[in-house]
Amino acid sequence: MLSAGALRAHLLAARLAGPVATPRETSLRSYRLFAARDPRVLLGLEPEWAWRxxxxxxxxxxxxxxSNDPEHVSGSDVIDPNRTVAALDAFAGRLAAAAASRAPVLLGTGHPHRLLGFYASLAAALSAAGCPVLTPAHGRCVDITTRFGVRTFQLDYARGVALLRKPGAQGTPGETGAHTHSPLPVRTALDAAADARAALPALVIGDHGWVCGAGQLGIEAIGLGDTDDPAMFVGEAEGRVSVAIPIDDAVRSDYYGPLTRYVLNRACLSH
Known part of the structure; x- marks a missing residue:
């Protein structure tokens, strides 16, 4: 079993925590935009408090x-690995609780290139523990506003994890899905489940709009957030996100493998 100390060392070596690739300028820009209630960084959250x-x-x-120094405006941003480990422990606790009650779960990602394997391993472990892994709205179209205009994607599921693909891209070699921060995919999935009077998730696991969008609708949500994803942590502070894990969400996909093993061991879901 990977110890907390060994995990901490991996986080630093892989730059999942410590000095990370996210530029300080990018983080500060996100904080400014969040304070201005820019929907691009709210990720589906509607903050209750006034956030300057x-x-x-x-x-x-x-x-x-x-850094809490507003004069620190350039260079790499930093994530405290101890905070990451503590959040992973809390995340594992929520997985264990879901498994114990065989709760229906929905997993989705806006970072399929990097995080699909992480979530797919969780989906497999939760399914083996008796949790229904939901796949509502499979194949539905979702219109996402991008910097290039409105683009239409399809909601797809890979190994139990929801993601967006370009229409007709399923099965295309090298196609792993689209990067998005939008809450529209989770809203589409939840609307479809409600319309069909199918099971709704008791827990949503993911990132970006999947977590904030679900939390805003009153569904328990847990997931990963980078230093430029303030909505995840505001949602946690306001009580609509149960666990937000501070971590660089865009490193090599295999670097997340030790995190998977750690949380599944902590949740007693590794066998």
Whole structure:
């Protein structure tokens, strides 16, 4: 079993925590946009509290370990690996609780290139424990506003994990899905389940709009957030996200393997 100390060392070596690739300028820009209620960074969350830019920076320093100095405006941002390990422990606790009650779960990602394997391993372990892994709205079209205009994608499932693909891209070699921060995919999935009077998830696991969008609708949600994803941590502070794990969400996909083993062991789901 991977110890907390060994995991911490891996987080630093792989730059999942410690100095990360996310530029400080990018993080600070996200905090400014969040304070201005820009929907691009709200990720489907509708904050209840008034969040000034300084409030967001203070929260991200507390939850992630970024510098709380507003004059620190360039260079790499930083994630405290101890905070990451603590959040992974809490994340494992929520997985264990879901498995114990055989709760229906929905997993989705806006980072399929990097995180699909991480979530797919969780889906397999939860399914083996008796949790229904839901796949509502499979094949539905979702219109996403991008910097290039409105683009239509299809909601697809790979190994139990929801993601977006370009229409007709399923089965295309090298096609792993689209990167998105939008809450529209989770809303589409939940609307389809409700319309069909099918099971709704008791827990949503993912990132970006999957977590914030589900949490905003009152469904328990847990997942990963980078230093430029303040909505995840605001949602946690306001009580609509159960666990937000501070971590670089765009490193090599195999670097997340030790995290998978750690949380499944902690949740007693590794066998």
């Amino acid at each position: 830019e300084s409030d967001v920076l203070r929260l991200m320093a507390e939850r992630c370990g970024v």
